[in-house]
Amino acid sequence: MFFSKREKKMLVLLYLYINSLINLPSIKLTEKNVAEHIKFYHDYNLLDKVDFFSKSLLGKEYANDPLGEGQESKIDADPIFRFDKFDCMTYVESVLALALATDESEVETSKIKIIKE
Numbered sequence: 354m355f356f357s358k359r360e361k362k363m364l365v366l367l368y369l370y371i372n373s374l375i376n377l378p379s380i381k382l383t384e385k386n387v388a389e390h391i392k393f394y395h396d397y398n399l400l401d402k403v404d405f406f407s408k409s410l411l412g413k414e415y416a417n418d419p420l421g422e423g424q425e426s427k428i429d430a431d432p433i434f435r436f437d438k439f440d441c442m443t444y445v446e447s448v449l450a451l452a453l454a455t456d457e458s459e460v461e462t463s464k465i466k467i468i469k470e
Contacts, residue, residue: 358470365403365445365449366445368400368403369403369407369444369445369448381409381412382406382409382410382436382451383436384436387436387451387457387460388456388457390405390406390409391451391454391455391456391457391460392456394406395455395456399452399453402451402452403448403449403452406447406448406451406452407448410436410439410444410447410448413436413437413438413439413444414437414438414439415438415439415440416438416439416440417440418431418440419431419435419438419439419440419443420432420433420434420435420443421433433461433464433465434447434450434460434461434464446464446467446468447464449463449467450463450464450467451463453467
C-alpha cells in the first residue's frame, strides 16, 4: 500500500495525537539536553523517535504563534525553534524536526524543510 505525502503527514499527525492521549511524558526535553537525546536515538526508527520526542514535549505551555523567523528577522523575531511553548502545529513540526535530525545542528534545518513542504 502506497501513501501520498499528504496521507503520510496525516498518519504521523494521527499517531502523535493518539500517542499523546495514551502516554504521559517521562523525560522533559530542554535546550540543554536535546543534543544527547538526538545522539542517543540516532539509530532508532522514525516512529520510535517520534514517540520519544512527542512524549518529551508534552505538557509544555500553549502559546498562539510561538515561533518566528529568528532573531535576525525584522518581521517576526521569535525563534525558529524553541522548547518551552507550542501551538498545535508547531508542536507537530518540532517533534518531526527532532525525529528527522541526526544531530543538534540539523534541527532548525529540518524544521524549515517541514514548514516549506
